[in-house]
Amino acid sequence: MAVDRRQLIVEAATKSFSLFGFKATTMEQVAKIANVGKGTIYTFFKTKEELFDEITNSLIKEMKLAAEESIDESKSFQDNVHRALYRILEFRLEHQLTIKLFQEGREMRTPAVMEVIERIEKAILNFIKDKIKLAIEKDEIQPCDPELTAFVMIKMYIALIFDWEKNHQPLTKEMIAKTLEQHIFQGLSK
Amino acid sequence: MAVDRRQLIVEAATKSFSLFGFKATTMEQVAKIANVGKGTIYTFFKTKEELFDEITNSLIKEMKLAAEESIDESKSFQDNVHRALYRILEFRLEHQLTIKLFQEGREMRTPAVMEVIERIEKAILNFIKDKIKLAIEKDEIQPCDPELTAFVMIKMYIALIFDWEKNHQPLTKEMIAKTLEQHIFQGLSK
DNA sequence: AAAATGACCAAATGAACAAAACGGTCAATA
DNA sequence: TATTGACCGTTTTGTTCATTTGGTCATTTT
Structure with a gap:
């Protein structure tokens, strides 16, 4: 062949x-x-952008897969959200392409790159949003706006992992879980 | 004279x-x-920076004053944190100097401006941190790392006010309060 | 004498131009 | 039919150089 x-x-x-x-x-x-x-x-x-899109779409699919694989149905919603978000952000640090992309977005704001970053963030949001919807249906958490709650969770996660260590010692996985637990879940769980 | x-x-x-x-x-x-x-x-x-520092220090003092004035001892910790943070971010939108500064920081990353922005953010953090320490002492909330909790609260606030409206309808003051209540305070209060 | 000033300086900036590199096309080729 | 690289118009990059800038200090004003 x-x-x-x-x-x-x-x-x-x-x-x-x-x-x-x-x-x-x-x-x-x-x-x-x-x-x-x-x-x-x-x-x-057709264009450089189209080639770029094909590649970044694969990346997003891969990321979703990694997140989905980190879910363990036998564990609690809280545990799973933590595992999924941690896995996703870990993924970002493991893959040269995401590292480079976020760097280019930060430093040069290349429009094509900004678009992709937005797509990645939307994908993460939708993933978490679906998990929240499911948890509400299953009566695992209090009713809430899934979009807003997913948004808050992600922002908090990114803040704890990426922003916190700009001025402090990095937080361990366990400390992040505890912070998330203390600040979000205790307010949501019945 | x-x-x-x-x-x-x-x-x-x-x-x-x-x-x-x-x-x-x-x-x-x-x-x-x-x-x-x-x-x-x-x-x-001595330099342009020194003149700039004098002016931005006044700005920060003014901001602290506005925040302090928004505190009402007779109200709950939660209410006061919400009022203070809302007041501070309102202040940012009311003052031409802060608007221009944050814009210049975003668009040009002028080093002197970046430094000032950092100082402003540190000042806000310390303000909230002190309020949290006080609330812990008064046994109004559960013990927690004041620095970390202040960090999370501010990040969440900025996310809800500035980031959320990039892709959604802006949240009203009441909805922000409710979200904060639901996602943070219920996890902290006794 | 003390305070205030603007001509002056080295360094930084940016306008203007030329050269190089780029994404994308298409007639020639395999 | 599938593949190619020379080629094209445009954008980006490198370079030059006149202008502007932050900062100084000898002179002037009070």
Whole structure:
């Protein structure tokens, strides 16, 4: 079987985006890494953005999968939310692509990158929102606006993991769980 | 009595910083508005930063005063925290100087401005932290790490007021209070 | 004598221009 | 038919240089 050129291109682009970010990745660079002509890329993807979208959509799917896998039906809602959010943010730190993307978003505000970050954050929000809806249905927590509660939880998580350590000692996983428990769950659980 | 040149300079600089921000304010501009020679400014302030610091320190003092005034000893801790934080963020939206400063910080990341923003945020944190310490002493809330709890409260407040409305209808003052109540206080109060 | 000033300086800034690099196309090629 | 890289118009980058800036200090004003 002949090499799958499309696959080669996607892999090359992933490498380059991970290493240099969106803006600093050139289509010529991608073509060279993939060992194809630049024109070939454009037989599969209309624009650089479209190639980028395909890759970041895979990333989001992967992230959702990781989050879903961290859920353990036999455990409590609180435990699961903590595990899922921790897993998602861990994922962000484990993958070169997310690290580079968030860095580029922070430092250069590249529009295409900002859009992707928004999509990632929406995906996380919807994931948690669904878990909250389910927990309300199952009467595990008090009724609340799932969107708003998911929003608050995520903001708190990001604050505890990323913002807190700008001026303090990083919090351990256990301390984050305890803080979340103390500040949110005790106010929600029956 | 002769005019107080120092006062004139401070007033002129405040106007200019409020209107144009730190970077776009020139010392010549300030001198012209204050009707003094440029050299005169340097008899009172060693550098542009020092002039800036004097003005932003007053701003922070004013902010603290506004927050302190919003406290009503006869009301509950929860009510007071809500009132204080709301007042502080309201203050930010009422004062041209804070608006301009936070905008310049976001858009240009001027180092001197970033420092001031950090000082402002530290001041808010310490204010809330003290109120939490007091509430713990008075046995109004469960024991907790005052620094961490203040941090969480502020992050949540800023998220609810500034971040939420990027993608949703703004929350009313009452809805913010309710969300804070539901997500934080019910977990802390005895 | 003390306070105030603006001409002056080195350093920083940004306008203007040229050169390079870019995303994307398409006629030639395999 | 699938693939390619030379090519095109546009954007980005590097460079130059005149202007502006924060800050000083000899001179002037009070």
